[in-house]
Amino acid sequence: MRFAEFQEFRQKQLSAALSLLDAAETNVYRALAPLRPEPPIGVETVHRCDVARAWLARYELPAEWSRRAMVCRGVRHGLGVVFHWLSGAQARLWLPSDVYPVYFELAREAGLVPGSYPTLPAPVLPSALAHDRPEYLLLTNPSKPLGRYLSDTECAAVVSWLQESPHRRVLIDSVYDLGTPFAAGTQRLLETGRAILLHSVTKAWLWPRTFGVVLVGPEHAELAEAFRADRPEQSQLRFADRLLTDHCDVPPRVVAELAVRAERLFERLPDEVLAAIPSANRTSPGNYFFPVGIPAEALLSEHGVLAVPISVFGDSTWPGSVLTSLADVFGPTPEEAR
Incomplete structure (x- = not known):
């Protein structure tokens, strides 16, 4: 059903x-x-770099990452851009089979044929041998509908999966993480230098498809350009700036x-x-x-x-x-x- x-x-x-x-x-x-906060009334110009820096500050991430923090219109939009880039790179993609059917819709729209792995009653990572082409694993932390953060053991398993091949990377959908800073498991995966983090105001501020950030790696220059070419509207940037500054509560x-x-x-x-x-x-x-x-x-x-x-x-x-x-x-x- x-x-x-x-x-x-x-x-x-x-x-x-x-x-x-x-x-x-x-x-x-x-x-x-x-x-849910009301949209602001105003016409002031807000720059993407300013909103990116405000987002990094809120989540206690290094300010020097601002050029890697790609501003977008939410996680769904961000994934669409990422998946099209992965398709062009002929990457292999793994998606959780029991989290969000839209993941598969977005991947197939981008021309990808994703593999899958279960998360219930606990995540079981793909056991397929590593490829000699880019390979990306999408996970959510906290995981939905599992309803909790990944455990230390589960995060260690993801790190081990990454270490099996230099071509492997992980995509972290952190939209259900409502706290600051991000969960310890998410930070541990970011520290590997092989993670792309996706976040938005969808759940924490109850505004879907409005504003998000995709934190890419230093090696993702082409992906960063794809985001810069598909920017949010000024009204969305103004709203994001107001949420991050005036509605922290x-x-x-x-x-x-x-x-x-x-x-x-x-x-x-x-x-x-x-x-x-x-x-x-x-x-x-x-x-x-x-x-x-x-x-x-x-x-x-x-x-x-x-x-x-x-x-x-x-x-x-x-x-x-x-x-x-x-x-x-x-x-x-x-x-x-x-």
């Missing part, structure tokens, strides 16, 4: 049985809309609100279902995805809990499903919203 099909199924189930616990809302922008507020919603979800779950959520997922800051090793059908029929089937996120042989904490039932009460 893919996303659109599941959305139709979800609405029918909720309409037919008002007693169902809705743990299947996935739209974080709708759920947390009151926290929004990401912590998003994290705090998601923590409250997660606790309300946990309070409503049957003990058997709650016990099936790994502890690392329950305590990961800013998380609203909670995988459980119980099929969505069983959660619905046996526990009255509406969950997201894993097929919504992509192809997977894992028999579990994913709970979310975004539905209105876990949000502020009318008194709290005042």
